[in-house]
Amino acid sequence: MGISIKNEEVEAAVRELAALTNKGVTEAVDEAVRAALARIKEGREGRARHRQASWEAALAELGPFGPIDQQAVGMEMYDEHGLPR
DSSP, rough: OOOOOOOOOHHHHHHHHHHHHTTOOHHHHHHHHHHHHHHHHHHHHHHHHHHHHEEEHHHHHHHOOOOOHHHHHHHHOOOTTSOBB
């Protein structure tokens, strides 16, 4: 299985990376791609942790919610003919 790089600048950068790290082209690309994937995943997980912490802080500040009156919600959303208001 192979990848064809049709951009001369990208190919030159890959070859430079391989030379600077004393690795073959495949190994240099492998390490670079894995490092980029790890950074992206770490960033997503960090944002998810931040969102979770924010959600938990908001819930702690607001306190517990009571039960929802489904009939009242339905009456608010729909008219006497069952059509949306």
